[in-house]
Amino acid sequence: MEKIQVVLGDITKIEVDAIVNAANNTLLGGGGVDGAIHRAAGPELLEECRKLNGCKTGEAKITKGYKLPAKYVIHTVGPVWQGGNANEDELLASCYRNSLELAAKNGIKTIAFPSISTGAYRFPLNRAAKIAIREILNFLKDNESIEKVYMVCFDEKTMNAYAEALQELSQ
Protein backbone atom coordinates (compact mmCIF):
# COMPACT_ATOMS: atom_id res chain seq x y z
CA MET A 1 0.00 0.00 0.00
CA GLU A 2 1.10 3.56 -0.72
CA LYS A 3 2.94 5.11 2.22
CA ILE A 4 1.84 8.64 1.32
CA GLN A 5 -1.82 9.54 1.57
CA VAL A 6 -3.37 12.87 0.58
CA VAL A 7 -6.45 13.63 2.69
CA LEU A 8 -8.91 16.47 3.21
CA GLY A 9 -9.28 17.50 6.84
CA ASP A 10 -8.22 19.32 9.98
CA ILE A 11 -4.70 18.35 11.06
CA THR A 12 -5.51 18.95 14.74
CA LYS A 13 -7.92 15.99 14.62
CA ILE A 14 -5.63 13.42 13.01
CA GLU A 15 -4.53 10.43 15.10
CA VAL A 16 -0.85 10.02 14.30
CA ASP A 17 2.40 9.94 16.26
CA ALA A 18 3.28 13.48 15.12
CA ILE A 19 1.70 16.39 13.29
CA VAL A 20 3.82 19.05 11.64
CA ASN A 21 3.13 22.71 12.35
CA ALA A 22 3.73 25.39 9.69
CA ALA A 23 5.06 27.79 12.32
CA ASN A 24 6.87 31.14 12.15
CA ASN A 25 10.41 31.99 13.29
CA THR A 26 9.31 32.90 16.83
CA LEU A 27 7.53 29.56 17.47
CA LEU A 28 5.17 31.59 19.66
CA GLY A 29 2.02 30.92 17.66
CA GLY A 30 0.31 32.72 14.80
CA GLY A 31 -2.64 32.43 12.45
CA GLY A 32 -3.70 29.64 10.11
CA VAL A 33 -2.72 26.10 10.97
CA ASP A 34 -0.32 27.34 13.67
CA GLY A 35 -3.15 29.03 15.58
CA ALA A 36 -5.39 25.99 15.20
CA ILE A 37 -2.66 23.68 16.57
CA HIS A 38 -1.99 25.91 19.59
CA ARG A 39 -5.72 26.21 20.36
CA ALA A 40 -6.22 22.46 20.18
CA ALA A 41 -3.06 21.55 22.12
CA GLY A 42 -3.71 24.03 24.95
CA PRO A 43 -1.43 26.57 26.68
CA GLU A 44 1.22 24.04 27.68
CA LEU A 45 2.36 23.90 24.05
CA LEU A 46 3.19 27.62 24.07
CA GLU A 47 5.02 27.18 27.38
CA GLU A 48 7.27 24.51 25.87
CA CYS A 49 7.73 26.56 22.67
CA ARG A 50 8.95 29.56 24.68
CA LYS A 51 11.96 27.51 25.78
CA LEU A 52 13.04 26.70 22.21
CA ASN A 53 14.37 30.15 21.25
CA GLY A 54 12.64 30.18 17.88
CA CYS A 55 13.46 28.25 14.73
CA LYS A 56 15.27 29.19 11.53
CA THR A 57 13.46 28.98 8.20
CA GLY A 58 13.81 25.45 6.78
CA GLU A 59 14.67 23.91 10.16
CA ALA A 60 12.48 21.91 12.58
CA LYS A 61 12.02 21.47 16.34
CA ILE A 62 9.94 18.96 18.30
CA THR A 63 7.59 19.32 21.27
CA LYS A 64 4.96 17.20 22.93
CA GLY A 65 1.38 17.33 21.61
CA TYR A 66 -0.40 17.95 24.94
CA LYS A 67 -4.19 17.87 24.34
CA LEU A 68 -3.83 16.89 20.67
CA PRO A 69 -4.47 13.30 19.63
CA ALA A 70 -0.90 13.38 18.26
CA LYS A 71 1.88 12.60 20.75
CA TYR A 72 4.29 15.13 19.21
CA VAL A 73 4.28 18.36 17.23
CA ILE A 74 7.16 19.02 14.85
CA HIS A 75 7.42 22.76 14.28
CA THR A 76 8.98 23.84 11.02
CA VAL A 77 9.18 27.27 9.40
CA GLY A 78 8.46 27.54 5.70
CA PRO A 79 9.81 30.32 3.50
CA VAL A 80 7.75 33.40 2.69
CA TRP A 81 7.34 33.49 -1.11
CA GLN A 82 9.31 36.42 -2.49
CA GLY A 83 9.09 35.69 -6.20
CA GLY A 84 11.25 32.56 -6.41
CA ASN A 85 14.80 33.92 -6.31
CA ALA A 86 15.30 33.90 -2.54
CA ASN A 87 16.07 30.17 -2.19
CA GLU A 88 12.39 29.46 -1.48
CA ASP A 89 12.35 26.04 -3.22
CA GLU A 90 15.34 24.70 -1.27
CA LEU A 91 14.07 26.12 2.03
CA LEU A 92 10.68 24.48 1.54
CA ALA A 93 12.35 21.16 0.66
CA SER A 94 14.44 21.48 3.85
CA CYS A 95 11.26 21.82 5.93
CA TYR A 96 10.03 18.41 4.76
CA ARG A 97 13.47 16.77 4.98
CA ASN A 98 14.31 18.10 8.43
CA SER A 99 10.84 17.30 9.80
CA LEU A 100 11.06 13.70 8.55
CA GLU A 101 14.61 13.29 9.91
CA LEU A 102 13.54 14.58 13.31
CA ALA A 103 10.53 12.25 13.24
CA ALA A 104 12.66 9.21 12.44
CA LYS A 105 15.13 10.14 15.18
CA ASN A 106 12.25 10.19 17.69
CA GLY A 107 10.82 6.82 16.69
CA ILE A 108 7.78 8.35 15.01
CA LYS A 109 6.05 5.93 12.62
CA THR A 110 3.09 8.00 11.44
CA ILE A 111 3.24 11.70 10.61
CA ALA A 112 0.89 14.32 9.13
CA PHE A 113 1.95 17.46 7.24
CA PRO A 114 -0.09 20.55 6.40
CA SER A 115 0.54 22.41 3.15
CA ILE A 116 3.56 24.38 4.40
CA SER A 117 3.96 27.98 3.11
CA THR A 118 0.93 27.99 0.78
CA GLY A 119 -1.31 30.06 3.06
CA ALA A 120 -0.18 33.38 4.53
CA TYR A 121 3.33 32.77 3.13
CA ARG A 122 1.93 32.70 -0.46
CA PHE A 123 4.16 29.98 -1.97
CA PRO A 124 2.57 28.92 -5.32
CA LEU A 125 0.46 25.84 -4.58
CA ASN A 126 1.40 23.49 -7.44
CA ARG A 127 5.08 24.29 -7.07
CA ALA A 128 4.93 23.65 -3.30
CA ALA A 129 3.05 20.38 -3.79
CA LYS A 130 5.67 19.01 -6.19
CA ILE A 131 8.51 19.90 -3.82
CA ALA A 132 6.71 18.37 -0.82
CA ILE A 133 5.85 15.09 -2.53
CA ARG A 134 9.33 14.79 -4.08
CA GLU A 135 11.02 15.23 -0.70
CA ILE A 136 8.68 12.81 1.09
CA LEU A 137 9.14 10.14 -1.62
CA ASN A 138 12.93 10.61 -1.51
CA PHE A 139 13.01 10.29 2.25
CA LEU A 140 10.84 7.16 2.29
CA LYS A 141 13.10 5.54 -0.30
CA ASP A 142 16.02 5.50 2.17
CA ASN A 143 14.11 5.18 5.44
CA GLU A 144 12.16 2.14 6.58
CA SER A 145 11.10 3.39 10.02
CA ILE A 146 8.34 5.78 8.90
CA GLU A 147 5.26 3.78 7.96
CA LYS A 148 2.78 6.43 6.90
CA VAL A 149 2.85 10.07 5.82
CA TYR A 150 -0.42 12.00 5.53
CA MET A 151 -0.67 15.26 3.60
CA VAL A 152 -3.60 16.90 5.34
CA CYS A 153 -5.23 19.50 3.11
CA PHE A 154 -7.74 22.02 4.42
CA ASP A 155 -9.56 22.63 1.13
CA GLU A 156 -10.21 20.79 -2.12
CA LYS A 157 -7.98 22.94 -4.31
CA THR A 158 -5.04 22.12 -2.05
CA MET A 159 -5.95 18.44 -1.93
CA ASN A 160 -6.13 18.25 -5.73
CA ALA A 161 -2.70 19.85 -6.09
CA TYR A 162 -1.04 17.30 -3.78
CA ALA A 163 -2.98 14.36 -5.24
CA GLU A 164 -1.84 15.40 -8.72
CA ALA A 165 1.79 15.81 -7.61
CA LEU A 166 1.68 12.37 -5.97
CA GLN A 167 0.28 10.74 -9.08
CA GLU A 168 2.85 12.46 -11.28
CA LEU A 169 5.90 11.73 -9.12
CA SER A 170 5.14 8.24 -7.85
CA GLN A 171 4.94 6.51 -11.22
Ligand code: ADP
Ligand atom coordinates in the same frame (compact mmCIF):
# COMPACT_ATOMS: atom_id res chain seq x y z
P1 ADP B 1 1.98 29.40 6.02
O1 ADP B 1 2.20 30.64 6.86
O2 ADP B 1 3.13 28.41 6.13
O3 ADP B 1 1.59 29.71 4.63
P2 ADP B 1 -0.82 28.88 6.83
O4 ADP B 1 -1.28 28.31 8.13
O5 ADP B 1 -1.19 30.28 6.51
O6 ADP B 1 0.78 28.63 6.79
O7 ADP B 1 -1.35 27.95 5.64
C1 ADP B 1 -0.81 26.69 5.34
C2 ADP B 1 -1.93 25.74 4.92
O8 ADP B 1 -2.57 25.23 6.11
C3 ADP B 1 -3.05 26.38 4.09
O9 ADP B 1 -3.37 25.48 3.03
C4 ADP B 1 -4.21 26.48 5.08
O10 ADP B 1 -5.47 26.41 4.43
C5 ADP B 1 -3.97 25.22 5.89
N1 ADP B 1 -4.66 25.09 7.20
C6 ADP B 1 -5.18 26.04 8.00
N2 ADP B 1 -5.73 25.47 9.10
C7 ADP B 1 -5.55 24.13 8.99
C8 ADP B 1 -5.90 22.98 9.78
N3 ADP B 1 -6.55 23.10 10.93
N4 ADP B 1 -5.55 21.74 9.33
C9 ADP B 1 -4.88 21.59 8.16
N5 ADP B 1 -4.52 22.61 7.38
C10 ADP B 1 -4.86 23.87 7.77
